[in-house]
Amino acid sequence: MHKNTDINNSINVNDISCQMYQLVSDMYPICRSITGDGLRKTLNIIKQHIPLDIHDIPTGTQVFDWTIPKEWNIRDAFIKNSQGEKIINFHQSNLHIVNYSINIHEKMLLEDLKAHLYTLHDQPDWIPYRTSYYKENWGFCLSHNQLLELKDEEYEVCIDSSLENGCLTYGEYYIRGEKTDEIIISCHTCHPSLCNDNLSGIALATFLAKHLSEISPSYSYRFLFIPGTIGSITWLALNEANVDKIKHGLVVTCVGDPGKSHYKKSRRGNAEIDKAVTHVLKSSGQDYEIMEFSPYGYDERQFCSPGFNLPVGCFMRSPHGTYPQYHTSADNLELVQPQYLADSLSKILSVLDIIENNKKYLNQNPKCEPQLGKRGLYSAIGGQTDTKKSEMAMLWVLNLSDGNHTLLEISEESGIEFDVINKTADTLLQFNLLKEC
Numbered sequence: 454m455h456k457n458t459d460i461n462n463s464i465n466v467n468d469i470s471c472q473m474y475q476l477v478s479d480m481y482p483i484c485r486s487i488t489g490d491g492l493r494k495t496l497n498i499i500k501q502h503i504p505l506d507i508h509d510i511p512t513g514t515q516v517f518d519w520t521i522p523k524e525w526n527i528r529d530a531f532i533k534n535s536q537g538e539k540i541i542n543f544h545q546s547n548l549h550i551v552n553y554s555i556n557i558h559e560k561m562l563l564e565d566l567k568a569h570l571y572t573l574h575d576q577p578d579w580i581p582y583r584t585s586y587y588k589e590n591w592g593f594c595l596s597h598n599q600l601l602e603l604k605d606e607e608y609e610v611c612i613d614s615s616l617e618n619g620c621l622t623y624g625e626y627y628i629r630g631e632k633t634d635e636i637i638i639s640c641h642t643c644h645p646s647l648c649n650d651n652l653s654g655i656a657l658a659t660f661l662a663k664h665l666s667e668i669s670p671s672y673s674y675r676f677l678f679i680p681g682t683i684g685s686i687t688w689l690a691l692n693e694a695n696v697d698k699i700k701h702g703l704v705v706t707c708v709g710d711p712g713k714s715h716y717k718k719s720r721r722g723n724a725e726i727d728k729a730v731t732h733v734l735k736s737s738g739q740d741y742e743i744m745e746f747s748p749y750g751y752d753e754r755q756f757c758s759p760g761f762n763l764p765v766g767c768f769m770r771s772p773h774g775t776y777p778q779y780h781t782s783a784d785n786l787e788l789v790q791p792q793y794l795a796d797s798l799s800k801i802l803s804v805l806d807i808i809e810n811n812k813k814y815l816n817q818n819p820k821c822e823p824q825l826g827k828r829g830l831y832s833a834i835g836g837q838t839d840t841k842k843s844e845m846a847m848l849w850v851l852n853l854s855d856g857n858h859t860l861l862e863i864s865e866e867s868g869i870e871f872d873v874i875n876k877t878a879d880t881l882l883q884f885n886l887l888k889e890c
């Protein structure tokens with residue numbers, strides 16, 4: 454007997470929106486990176502919500518063409534002027550430090566210091582976010598206005614950091630469904646105090662995982678909380694033998710800002726996940742944009758590398774690099790808002806609802822229409838105000854259930870919402886007019 458997996462059942466997205474926002478706030482102050490204590494601390498906060506498995510992969514481990522880097526940790530960083538006043542203080546904003554800066558404690562003149570200072574000319578009040586993971590370097594980020602105020606004098610520059618053999622840490626949460634086929638949901642966990650790029654995706658993934666663990670999905674789900682690029686490369690290298698189980702996937706990022714929804718298709722371009730997300734965005738009644746795959750962006754780059762070519766797309770609101778606050782101190786708790794997190798979560802739930810229920814059926818009475826009236830089927834679908842639509846849905850489902858059309862295709866063809874088509878198929882199944890392929 455067909456079992457309808459109702460992903461949207463018993464979830465109040467608006468209640469969860471406040472919890473997602475609270476989680477973003479809890480994680481916001483932490484100085485994360487691709488390795489180190491900030492990343493671990495973040496994973497431990499997520500673990501308070503879902504039973505995350507935390508993996509530590511040692512420095513030096515070869516993962517395809519890459520090597521797990523040394524672990525970076527930072528305790529303090531500042532620049533003092535000649536009066537001994539701290540004019541830049543890491544503890545005021547962790548964006549002040551170029552992420553992965555090596556240890557330094559020196560006095561130097563402004564002209565020498567300037568080679569290590571990064572600002573945004575166009576956004577003179579914001580601090581940029583910069584990294585130097587794979588080249589040993591150091592630097593400070595500050596607002597352009599602050600740079601303009603610096604006097605030509607000697608400064609004391611201190612970065613109390615360490616770059617040593619350690620681990621790359623990532624979190625994984627597996628939810629066993631009825632079948633071993635998997636859906637992966639991946640988000641990056643390596644950015645410091647940036648809310649939309651990074652924290653919004655983590656918060657959404659955490660509460661999505663929590664919800665799915667409370668229902669009984671048909672698919673198994675694997676949630677990855679990984680540092681960008683090196684994290685997905687590491688996970689793929691360690692789990693290569695099992696990637697065949699991945700049937701659908703989404704990278705989730707930048708899901709808390711007011712921008713319209715964007716979806717970047719998988720490399721395949723016509724995977725079921727691509728069709729499901731497109732359908733949901735098209736049916737939302739809101740503005741949206743579908744982007745073709747390109748080999749730049751987030752971890753879909755690795756999942757969609759030619760050796761894997763997994764059906765993994767990227768769901769976001771404003772894409773990276775397209776909103777002014779991107780990779781700056783203005784990507785903060787004001788940019789991300791609960792209602793946008795809620796809207797993103799509700800769209801992803803609708804996508805998963807389609808994937809969970811998108812089956813093909815065979816009409817058991819294919820020669821001419823079955824007589825629906827004598828089975829009482831015109832009134833058998835309860836709770837629907839639009840009878841005409843439910844009748845049309847029956848006719849469409851019966852006609853296109855030839856073993857070649859999925860319910861999503863029937864929904865597209867008929868222009869009737871997926872949810873109605875799905876419930877109609879359930880009813881027809883109960884009356885033995887359909888059989889699952």
Ligand code: ZN
Pocket residue numbers: 644650773780
């Ligand atoms: Zn980023």
